[in-house]
Amino acid sequence: MSEFGVYVHIPFCRHRCDYCAFATWTDKDDLIAEYVEAVCSDIARTRSQGLPTVDTVFFGGGTPTRIAPHFIADIVRALPLSHNPEITVECNPDDVNLEMMEIFAEAGVNRVSFGVQSMVPRVLEILGRTHNPENVRTGVEAARHAGISSINLDVMYGAATETVDEWRTTVEHIIALGVTHISAYGLTVEAGTPLALDPSRYPDDDDQADKYMLTDQMLMSAGFENYEISNWSQPGHQCRHNKVYWSQGNYQGFGCAAHSHADGRRWWNVRTPERYISCVRNGESVEAADEVLDDETRAREALELALRTADGVPVGVLDEEELAGLIQRRGDQLVLTPQGRLLANEVILRLRPR
């Protein structure tokens, strides 16, 4: 039985990165206090209708560190937590200081995830990021000083003109920081973003494949285990919240644009903070739309999700001969090889649910 998760969306950023398609705004900071109040009221209302005890909480964005840390503490306090919850906050490195980390730790936050992207100043500039590698080092130190030792770094490969050597430097530097978890994503061109309008900056598939393989080799040598295509952890430090998603567990999203799932029904909230605040104030539902999955679709999605993780899928649902080199046996399961992880979407098309 999987754990129960809560996702809280914080839709505010200082600066809009031109590759980002998340629901976030740079000109709505005046709504922050009202927004947090609405999230807390939404939680209280949902609790009165029956909200399970919460095992994992994830504050994502947007930029959760764009709002004052006591607001994060207010939201944590509003939740019915289990006795040993995992509580993660996504942090932008240039917002972080010791006082903020201490307020987080005091509130029960025990995991932080830094949006690092690159440790090379030239590449950070190309990506339009506002921090520098030094901010990452001091941010990690501040988290540790406050007693938050479970730390993830998000990095991204494939920025226009980024060389393989620059990417290697990024991976070397994040390994040297001695953190417990690393998420490495290939830059994706998202429809509707400024990046999508400029094909000259699109990432190259072969370059991204080389960087993925390099990442995997370097992280494995440093003692990390790959447990999902884009996620590596030190033993015992897998993200429990991620695992709720990947095991089709139930989770409830609070805030605008947040998604939820309960036993095969998925729904998502209204997209803008204004609409969310107004729905909560007027006692209306914050749900924008939903979908109910039939048993067959659920079973297929379970396999697709499992194949992307180190758990893999049962022997028999893939043709081992046809996919030689891309999958391998581990006990009674079939798991993707590093080469297979690069071609996961192709392998998924060949799943034959029984």
Ligand SMILES: C[S@@+](CC[C@H](N)C(=O)[O-])C[C@H]1O[C@@H](n2cnc3c(N)ncnc32)[C@H](O)[C@@H]1O
């Ligand atoms: C929801 S973002 C928010 C975190 C934080 N605001 C930041 O940007 O660092 C979480 C992560 O998604 C990844 N991401 C965002 N846009 C992406 C894109 N177009 N392609 C690949 N990864 C992306 C980045 O690595 C980022 O750290």
Ligand code: SF4
């Ligand atoms: S800081 Fe993060 S959430 Fe905000 S625009 Fe940039 S990538 Fe998107």
